[in-house]
Amino acid sequence: MNSSTYTLFHGGTILTMDExxxxxxxxxxxxxxxxxxxxxxxxxxxxxxxxxxxHLEGRCLIPGFVDPHAHLMMLGMCHTWVDxxxxxxxxxxxxxxxxxxxxxxxxxxxxxxxxxxxxxNLKEKRFPTADDLDRVSTQYxxxxxxxxxxxxxxxxxxxxxxxxxxxxxxxxxxxxGRDENGVPNGQLFDSANDYFTRKSGxxxxxxxxxxxxxxxxxxxLNLVKVGQEQCxxxxxxxxxxxxxxxxxxxxxxxxxxxxxxxxxxxxxxxSTYLNELIHLGFRSGFGDEQLSIGSIKFYADGxxxxxxxxxxxxxxxxxxxxxxxxxxxxxxxxxxxxxxxQGFQTITHAQGDGAIQVVIDSAKEAQKQCPIDDVRHRIEHxxxxxxxxxxxxAELGLWPVPQPQHVYQFGEGVMRxxxxxxxxxxxxxxxxxxxxxxxxxxxxxxxxxxxxxxxxAAVTRATLQGNVIxxxxxxxxxxxxxGYTIEAAKAIHREHLIGSIEEGKLAxxxxxxxxxxxxPVEQLKDIDVCETWISGEKVYSK
Numbered sequence: 001m002n003s004s005t006y007t008l009f010h011g012g013t014i015l016t017m018d019e020x021x022x023x024x025x026x027x028x029x030x031x032x033x034x035x036x037x038x039x040x041x042x043x044x045x046x047x048x049x050x051x052x053x054x055h056l057e058g059r060c061l062i063p064g065f066v067d068p069h070a071h072l073m074m075l076g077m078c079h080t081w082v083d084x085x086x087x088x089x090x091x092x093x094x095x096x097x098x099x100x101x102x103x104x105x106x107x108x109x110x111x112x113x114x115x116x117x118x119x120x121n122l123k124e125k126r127f128p129t130a131d132d133l134d135r136v137s138t139q140y141x142x143x144x145x146x147x148x149x150x151x152x153x154x155x156x157x158x159x160x161x162x163x164x165x166x167x168x169x170x171x172x173x174x175x176x177g178r179d180e181n182g183v184p185n186g187q188l189f190d191s192a193n194d195y196f197t198r199k200s201g202x203x204x205x206x207x208x209x210x211x212x213x214x215x216x217x218x219x220x221l222n223l224v225k226v227g228q229e230q231c232x233x234x235x236x237x238x239x240x241x242x243x244x245x246x247x248x249x250x251x252x253x254x255x256x257x258x259x260x261x262x263x264x265x266x267x268x269x270x271s272t273y274l275n276e277l278i279h280l281g282f283r284s285g286f287g288d289e290q291l292s293i294g295s296i297k298f299y300a301d302g303x304x305x306x307x308x309x310x311x312x313x314x315x316x317x318x319x320x321x322x323x324x325x326x327x328x329x330x331x332x333x334x335x336x337x338x339x340x341x342q343g344f345q346t347i348t349h350a351q352g353d354g355a356i357q358v359v360i361d362s363a364k365e366a367q368k369q370c371p372i373d374d375v376r377h378r379i380e381h382x383x384x385x386x387x388x389x390x391x392x393x394a395e396l397g398l399w400p401v402p403q404p405q406h407v408y409q410f411g412e413g414v415m416r417x418x419x420x421x422x423x424x425x426x427x428x429x430x431x432x433x434x435x436x437x438x439x440x441x442x443x444x445x446x447x448x449x450x451x452x453x454x455x456x457a458a459v460t461r462a463t464l465q466g467n468v469i470x471x472x473x474x475x476x477x478x479x480x481x482x483g484y485t486i487e488a489a490k491a492i493h494r495e496h497l498i499g500s501i502e503e504g505k506l507a508x509x510x511x512x513x514x515x516x517x518x519x520p521v522e523q524l525k526d527i528d529v530c531e532t533w534i535s536g537e538k539v540y541s542k
Contacts, residue, residue, distance in 0.1 A: 005029070006046040007507075007536050010039050012056025013515040016501040017063050017485045026061070028507040031535030035503060059530060060515040062481070063500050064237025064508035065451040066488035069347075069380055069401050069441035072241050072265065073248055074149065074211045075230055076223030078115040078445040084144060085116035086409075087464075091123040092132050095144065099136040111158070112136060114144040115445070118305065120413030125317065127177065130156045130186025143196075147410075148446055150209045150303035151189045152196070153177075159186055162195040173206035173299070173326035175308075190302045191326065202245045206326050207272040208299040208349070212247050220251045221260065228263055231449045232540040235510030235529040238264040240492045242297050242347055242380060245270055256291055262539045264508075266294035266492045268347050274339055283343035285493065289506065294492050295345040295378070298336065299326040301355035304383045304425075305410050305446075307417065309351035311384060315417045323352055333362040340366035345376055345493065347401070351383040360389060363396045378491060381406075381443070383425055384418065390427070394434040399491055401439045402426035404458035404480075405447035411469040422469065428458065429473035438475060439491045440483035455480040455516070456525035477516060477524075507536035 010025035016036065025042040027035040035045040043051065082098050089095055099112055119127045133142040133155035141158035145151075154162070164184050168176055171194065177187025188195060193210040197203055201214035215223075231239065241248060244267040255261040267287075269277060274296055286293040302308025307318030314322045327335070336359075339346050350356045356379060363377050379393070382400035393400065407425050415422035424430070428438060440458060442449045458480040461468050475483065489499025497506050511531035516524055532540035 005050045005052055006034075007052045007054060008042055008046070009054045009056065009061055009509070010042070012058050013060040013518075014056075014501065015060060015062045015481070015515075017482055018500040018502050023501070026501055028536040031507055031537075033501060033503050033505050033507050036501060056511065060512040061501070062235075062510050062512060063485045064498065064510050064532065064534065065235045065484050066238045066492070066494070066499055067231070067236050067441050067444070067449060067451070067484070068240040068439060068488045068491040069242050069403070070231070070236070070239040070444040070449055071149075071211065071243060072227040072231070072239060072263075073220065073223040073251065074227075075445040075449065076225065076227030077213065078145070079226050079230065080223070081145070082112070082114035083116060084114040085147065086118050086121040089117060090121065092128050095128060096132065096135045099133075099142065099144070103137055103140070111141045111143060113142075116147045117144055118147045118410065118413065120305070120317070120410070120416065127151070127187050128153045129177075129179075130154060130159055130184075133186060146303075146306050148303035148305040149211050150308060151187065151306045152193055153186050154188070155186060159184060164195060171206060173324065174209075175324070189306065189308055190324075202247050204245065204270055204272045207270050208243060208297070208326070211243065212245050217251070217254070220247065221255055221258075224251055224255045225260060228261070230444070231263060232532045233529065233542070234449050234451060235512070235532050236263070236449055236451065237508040237510070237532060237534050238266070238489070238492075238494065238498050240266040240268060240294055240347075242268045243270055244268055244297075245273070252291055261290065262534055264290050264498070264534075266292050266494065268295045268297040269293065271296055271298045271335055271339070274335060278338070278342050284345045289497060295347045296339045298332065298346060298348040300332065300348050300350040300358050301325055301352050304351045304381075304414055305406070309383065310354035311352035311418065312354045313418060313421060316419075317417045322354070325355060325358065329358050329361065332358055333365055336362035337366045337369055340372065340375065340377070341370045343372075345378070347378040347380050349380045351381045353384055353386045353389060356382060356385045356389055360392050360396065360398070363398055364392075367396065376491065376493065384421065385427065385430075387424075387430060390430045390434050390436065394436050399437055399439060400431060401441050401491060402428070403441050403443045403447055404454045405442060405450070407461060407463065407469055408453070408457035409447060409464055411463045412465055412467065415469060424470055424473070427470070427473050428475055429470070432479075437487050437490065438479050438483045439487050440480060441488065451484045452512075452527050452529065453525050455484060456521075458483070459521055459524065477521075481516065507533060509533040
């Protein structure tokens with residue numbers, strides 16, 4: 001498009017997510033919004049120059065969705081693996097059946113991989129084992145990743161390749177599953193996933209579940225392509241990738257230089273790189289409008305979905321009973337304070353109340369040692385905090401970043417595991433009561449990158465099975481829409497660039513088939529994303 005050309009959007013509902021709420025038209029030039037307001041005023045602003053007319057035909061223009069917690073390359077990776085998600089897969093027999101469909105395509109040196117199983121939605125109500133996956137193959141490696149990304153199950157062939165046997169000890173922040181005789185049974189939890197990359201790839205120790213499977217540069221770039229396609233088709237124009245290692249950084253940079261990368265990515269480097277980043281002088285905000293360093297990512301505990309999050313009240317369906325921490329509290333606090341003092345925003349995965357308390361204590365100490373205004377330290381997921389912890393979060397200015405789709409997909413399983421306390425899974429009502437910002441995200445690929453479905457889930461608190469969990473935590477439609485646009489932009493310190501349709505901001509938009517305010521609540525999830533625009537250029541059209 002000629003840089004002197006204006007683009008005029010009009011002819012439908014335009015939701016701005018700023019104080020004016022709606023405008024009649026939006027004028028764009030050189031990738032930025034130059035004017036919003038009445039149609040004639042926008043056209044006059046163009047001063048008779050060339051204008052590309054974009055008639056919305058009654059559809060709805062909104063700011064491009066901002067997903068502050070989405071694993072882009074992992075999303076692409078999992079779309080290249082066998083789909084084991086519920087309700088497609090409802091039993092261990094179903095898992096075996098789906099994997100067997102692909103085993104005939106195996107060649108020497110290959111591996112059979114699947115993603116997305118949820119033990120709480122399986123008929124057997126348990127994790128698969130190596131014995132189960134041996135039914136798929138005893139001659140090739142077989143690996144299936146839990147929907148949370150926090151655990152994997154492998155067959156005995158791959159268990160042997162990884163060098164795991166009776167003498168293998170549980171790593172800090174993880175566990176090797178074992179049978180009643182103490183023999184490894186193919187299950188690997190949290191930091192034990194590092195075994196996949198010890199021979200080649202990224203090794204992260206007890207700094208998170210290792211989702212960084214070794215691959216070629218060509219294949220890694222394809223993961224960006226596949227993941228990006230999923231996001232753009234959902235109207236997502238910016239993401240915060242919350243677990244970046246050397247592998248992701250190099251691939252994102254390569255995708256950008258080749259022109260493959262269209263989206264905006266704010267990178268959160270995994271805490272295993274903290275000392276190295278400090279040594280090099282990096283801090284939050286380094287980069288530009290497309291690719292930048294946003295924060296440091298910590299892991300405090302495991303996953304509520306897999307039963308490894310550190311929950312003081314415990315689980316009824318997990319061998320680990322209360323889950324575990326990735327780091328001892330004092331060690332975590334030391335790292336947190338170091339990152340804060342360097343000028344990094346932090347984002348910490350903390351699902352259970354025990355882990356959330358570790359973050360609260362660390363944030364308090366960090367501000368005591370080095371007061372910084374508006375740093376916006378975040379608690380990712382913040383699944384099951386105690387009510388009394390919410391007040392402390394508000395006092396410290398902590399930002400929770402939950403995923404409404406987790407309640408939709410996994411809420412009933414969590415309820416069975418923790419009891420009525422599970423009604424407060426992602427307790428938005430408590431956040432609102434203490435004026436804590438309301439932010440929505442996907443955690444893709446744990447949940448699909450689908451803001452429309454997330455908004456429906458947040459407004460209804462409905463589950464996949466058709467029930468409602470925690471009615472007191474419902475959001476209004478406006479709160480949910482803002483939570484995936486301007487409030488999400490604030491969570492990544494990018495509200496001056498994206499998140500609302502305002503003059504001076506980047507022209508990132510999504511075009512919806514209908515105005516969300518004009519349809520019944522139960523039909524919100526059926527709204528389609530028709531187009532996605534980044535910097536005034538159409539990058540997706542249905």
